[in-house]
Amino acid sequence: MKKICFYFQIHQPFRLKRYRFFNIGKDHYYYDDYSNESILQQIADKSFLPANRMFLDLVNLYKGRFKIAFSISGVALDQLEIYAPEVIDGLMELSKTGNVEFLAETYAHSLSCLGDPIEFQRQVKQHAEKIKLLFDQKPTVFRNTELIYSDEISELVYKMGYKKMITEGAKQVLGWKSPNYVYHSVTQPNMKLLLRNSGLTENITFRFSDYTWHDYPLTAEKFISWIAATPPEEEIINLFMNYETFGNLQPSYTGIFEFMKALPRFAFENNIEFATPSEILDEYKPVGPISVPDPISWSDEERDLSAxxxxxxxxxxxxxxxxxxxxxxxxxxxxxxxxxxxxxxxxxxxxxxxxxxxxxxxxxxxxxxxxxxxxxxxxxxxxxxxxxxxxxxYPDTVQNEELGSLLTIIRNQEKKIKKLEAELKSIREANVEKFVKKEKEEVE
Structure with a gap:
């Protein structure tokens, strides 16, 4: 039986304000609050909020048969908490259905995996804690920034305790192979991999409203027929895309919401189900390894890091x-x-x-x-x-080892001060009790 795996990315950066050379040393606040607020609220109104309502309706309508997944950067969550908390409320409702999975990624939507493994690990841990706090889920599937992946990165992710990861089904990696299977890392056989079907995904994200596209208009029935026509042994169709596809990248007047609402009905009529990334990776065994010595991503035709x-x-x-x-x-x-x-x-x-x-x-x-x-x-x-x-x-004149030693001393002193303060407080409370008791005895 074929299964569709939907995963949606939610990310917005903290944009920087115009910061001149003459501001250096004088102004330590870097962000364009007006742009950040106005852009996020606009996207929330056009995309996130109506999409949340649509997917909640679909999950409820099909009584658990319709399933999706999200990967939300920590910086996006920070902004949503400030400027559009109702979006998080909607995502919480989706999480409570039990049919929506939240994935792990770097908190800052950063490139730390390419230059700072320690920072990479810290951010992944911080992000997982945030997801647990907001949505009461412990992520088990890892999705890196921009789907960046390599053999070396798979090792880093595996050492952090993740055995499931998703990335791009890049042609230079797959060659003649299909992205519609579960694979595993060539250097870490226990790391299972889901690969994005870029062709089918981009038919929705980029070509849906393209009047010059030879398959325009794209209907739900036509899209599902393409999936049904794939070889029977190719049972997994991974559609990984930006959540802003709904309402922002593809405006509502294009019919993108109606397309999505109709998709599950045609899928079920063709005996095609929906599953989350963790469900698929738990159910299916890898058909073989993929080797990625140089990092890939989901960006541009090259699917590399050049962007x-x-x-x-x-x-x-x-x-x-x-x-x-x-x-x-x-x-x-x-x-x-x-x-x-x-x-x-x-x-x-x-x-x-x-x-x-x-x-x-x-x-x-x-x-x-x-x-x-x-x-x-x-x-x-x-x-x-x-x-x-x-x-x-921490001046340049002080080496990192010296700084570490000094910080250890400072922290130990802080602990000692806190301990002495607690003892002093206890003594004071005891003295007060003795004084009150003595006063009572004298009165009596």
Whole structure:
């Protein structure tokens, strides 16, 4: 029996305000609150809220037969809590149905897996704790930022306790193989992998409203017929896409919501069911390994990292960011730690991409900057101020080992002070009791 596995990504970055060179050392708040709030609320109204209602109705209508999964970055959750908490309320309702799964990823939607394994592990743990707190689920399936994957990354993820992961069914990796099976990592056989069927997915996300597409218009009946026509032995169809497909990337007037509402009915009529990533990975055995020596992603035709680290500007900014990581981890300043997370978001590096700038698409559609060079200059000004704040607490003249030793001493002193304060409080309370008792005796 064929099964459709839907997974939806929800992510929005904390966009940076215009930060000039002259702001360095004077202004330590980096974010464009107006843009962040207005963009998120607009997307919530057009996409997230109506999509939440639609999927809740579908889950209830089909009494548990319809199932989906979400991967929501920590930075998106932070913004939703501030600007659109009703979206989180809707996701909580979906979680309570028992038919919606939440996946693990990096909290900051970062590229830390490529340059900072320790930070990568910390963010995955932090994200899992956030998902547990909000949706009362412990994620068991890992989905990396932009579906970035390699053999080395699979090892890192496996060491964190995950044995299930999803990534892109890239042609340069699969060759003649189909993405419609469960595979496993070539270096870690116990790591099961689900691969995105990019062709079928992008028929919805990119081509649904394209009048020039030879298969336009796309109807639910036609889409399900394509799935039904795949070879019988190919039982798993993984449709991984941005949640903004519904209402934002594909506006409501295109009929995208009606398409989605009709899809389960035609699927069930063709004996096609729905399942979450963990259900599929629990039920099916891998048919073989896939080898990915160089990282892949779900972006562009190349399915590589060039959208984020493809030019000198991007690599310079990323290396500078990674260079300060050890000192940031030593600090306890809550504001620094928060800024550290938000500055790691992959979007900042995507805005510096020169791949599509001459064409204007998709760069100008998503970037708040007039050019990749403006994005680089703005980000580096912010990063310069951030690094200065870190070094003000932990100067270059002090080595990391010395800092670690000093912090240990400081923390031990803090514990000792707290212990002495508790003892002093206990003595004071005892003295008060003795005084009150003596007063009572004198009165009597």
């Amino acid at each position: 984020w680290l493809g030019n000198t500007l991007q690599r310079s900014a990323f290396n500078t960011l990674c260079g300060i990581s050890e000192r940031v981890r030593l600090c306890e300043d809550r504001r620094l730690k928060q800024d550290w997370l938000y500055l790691q978001t992959s979007d900042h590096f995507y805005y510096m991409s020169t791949k599509h700038f001459s064409k204007g698409e998709p760069y100008t559609r998503f970037s708040p900057y007039p050019s990749p060079y403006d994005a680089f200059n703005n980000y580096m000004n912010v990063l310069s101020d951030f690094i200065a704040r870190v070094k003000a607490q």
